[in-house]
Amino acid sequence: MRLRRPEPHTLAGAYAMDAVAGADRARFERHLARCQACALELRGLREATVGLAGAVAAEPPAAMIGQALAAAARTRQLPPVTSQATARRTRRGSRDGGARPAPVPGRAMLPRLALALAAVFLAAAAASGTVALHAEHRLGADQQGDQAVAQVLNAPDAVMLTARITAGGTATVVMSRRDRSVVFTTAGLPPMTGARCYQLWLMGPSGDRSAGMLPEPRQGMTSPVIASGLAAGDWVGLTVEPAGGSPRPTSTPILMLSLPT
Amino acid sequence: MGINDAAPRRGPGASVGQAADVGLEALLGGVARGDHAAFEAVCAWAGSTVFGVVRSVVRDPFQAQEVCQEVLLEVWRCASRFQPGKGSAMAWVTTIAHRRAIDRIRSEHRSAERQLRAVSHVVAYDEVAEMVESRLERERVRRCLGSLTELQRESVTLAYYGGYTFREVAGLLGVPEGTVKTRMRDGLIRLRDCLGAER
Numbered sequence: 001m002r003l004r005r006p007e008p009h010t011l012a013g014a015y016a017m018d019a020v021a022g023a024d025r026a027r028f029e030r031h032l033a034r035c036q037a038c039a040l041e042l043r044g045l046r047e048a049t050v051g052l053a054g055a056v057a058a059e060p061p062a063a064m065i066g067q068a069l070a071a072a073a074r075t076r077q078l079p080p081v082t083s084q085a086t087a088r089r090t091r092r093g094s095r096d097g098g099a100r101p102a103p104v105p106g107r108a109m110l111p112r113l114a115l116a117l118a119a120v121f122l123a124a125a126a127a128s129g130t131v132a133l134h135a136e137h138r139l140g141a142d143q144q145g146d147q148a149v150a151q152v153l154n155a156p157d158a159v160m161l162t163a164r165i166t167a168g169g170t171a172t173v174v175m176s177r178r179d180r181s182v183v184f185t186t187a188g189l190p191p192m193t194g195a196r197c198y199q200l201w202l203m204g205p206s207g208d209r210s211a212g213m214l215p216e217p218r219q220g221m222t223s224p225v226i227a228s229g230l231a232a233g234d235w236v237g238l239t240v241e242p243a244g245g246s247p248r249p250t251s252t253p254i255l256m257l258s259l260p261t
Numbered sequence: 262m263g264i265n266d267a268a269p270r271r272g273p274g275a276s277v278g279q280a281a282d283v284g285l286e287a288l289l290g291g292v293a294r295g296d297h298a299a300f301e302a303v304c305a306w307a308g309s310t311v312f313g314v315v316r317s318v319v320r321d322p323f324q325a326q327e328v329c330q331e332v333l334l335e336v337w338r339c340a341s342r343f344q345p346g347k348g349s350a351m352a353w354v355t356t357i358a359h360r361r362a363i364d365r366i367r368s369e370h371r372s373a374e375r376q377l378r379a380v381s382h383v384v385a386y387d388e389v390a391e392m393v394e395s396r397l398e399r400e401r402v403r404r405c406l407g408s409l410t411e412l413q414r415e416s417v418t419l420a421y422y423g424g425y426t427f428r429e430v431a432g433l434l435g436v437p438e439g440t441v442k443t444r445m446r447d448g449l450i451r452l453r454d455c456l457g458a459e460r
Binding site for chain 2: 010011012013014016017018019020021024043044045046047048049050051052053054055056057058059060061064065067068069071072073075076077078079080081160162169170172187188219220221
């Protein structure tokens with residue numbers, strides 16, 4: 001049996017894939033503005049399309065990124081939506097207790113942002129092949145590691161640093177002096193071939209200390225590695241080492257990042 | 262030491278503000294504040310996915326590059342509009358990429374070409390195998406696509422990779438529009454659950 005007027009939200013799947021055009025689209029968007037269940041469902045379906053997108057990922061021509069960066073440098077950005085505008089837009093929705101004004105970017109939303117990040121890291125860690133193989137054994141350790149990561153991200157003195165890696169890609173480091181730790185991730189680092197690996201170091205007056213090997217990149221990024229025992233004057237270094245790692249760096253670092261005091 | 266050109270940065274209102282800035286989601290926060298290094302990291306992080314999506318929909322390599330640049334520029338311009346509570350950062354970026362690609366092909370309105378594309382997109386599912394960068398990811402998505410019924414899978418791949426509307430997909434498959442609508446929704450739900458379960 002088909003209803004004469006089908007529930008508009010059966011269109012959520014098509015809409016999530018931009019497969020609704022013209023008047024259909026306008027009608028669904030009107031419905032979406034009133035239907036919180038639809039908005040929630042749409043959010044979940046969009047996450048499924050991320051899988052579809054990831055499945056066709058392909059390295060873009062190098063010049064393309066460069067041109068995008070150049071274009072960004074001469075393009076003005078949109079200001080954030082202010083709380084006033086948001087409140088006006090959602091006033092109707094908030095009456096039934098459902099819709100709340102979106103958080104204003106700024107300090108208020110940071111703890112939640114950090115939590116969301118920790119979730120991203122959890123997903124990234126859980127997605128790596130190693131973890132899948134030894135899931136049961138490693139779960140405890142991973143959870144501890146993720147907690148340590150979350151703690152650094154939430155530290156009141158945490159600072160983010162970004163640097164290019166000479167081998168390609170970008171390193172992002174979050175440092176907390178209070179926790180004497182840095183959290184290290186990369187994006188776009190070339191995958192390591194053969195019996196070699198990327199090894200992370202704290203290097204400084206207290207000597208060169210290994211902070212462990214980077215995991216295999218997944219979707220172009222490595223899940224976070226935490227380096228503890230940060231001492232005054234330390235740099236963060238990354239080298240290429242034989243598989244299994246070395247007690248001391250044996251090659252020229254492909255990243256040397258000085259840390260602010 | 263001079264090996265890296267990027268110096269440590271502390272943005273205005275640093276400390277906690279910068280703390281969370283790891284991962285694509287938080288990098289977008291940096292982009293919203295006009296941080297070019299964060300934007301570069303976002304491009305490195307999401308560039309291959311954006312390019313893959315756009316290329317699969319637009320097809321023409323030259324146009325795909327153009328659209329990709331539009332997408333990355335939109336990420337730069339609109340980063341302040343990203344709301345972390347409303348879905349993942351990658352979903353936000355890939356949604357922009359897919360929508361821009363769709364806008365490009367729909368604005369073409371060249372029906373002859375679209376007929377040609379119809380033929381080539383019937384094999385979209387198999388192409389997934391060739392276009393994928395990461396084997397693990399490919400296997401995972403392929404396995405999950407494989408768990409869909411044939412009609413669900415065809416509806417999803419024609420819509421997402423082919424860029425067809427649900428009405429067009431219904432025409433291509435010779436199936437009622439209402440059926441295609443529900444198959445797309447059911448297919449994505451199943452895909453979402455499968456991808457979530459395999460993580």
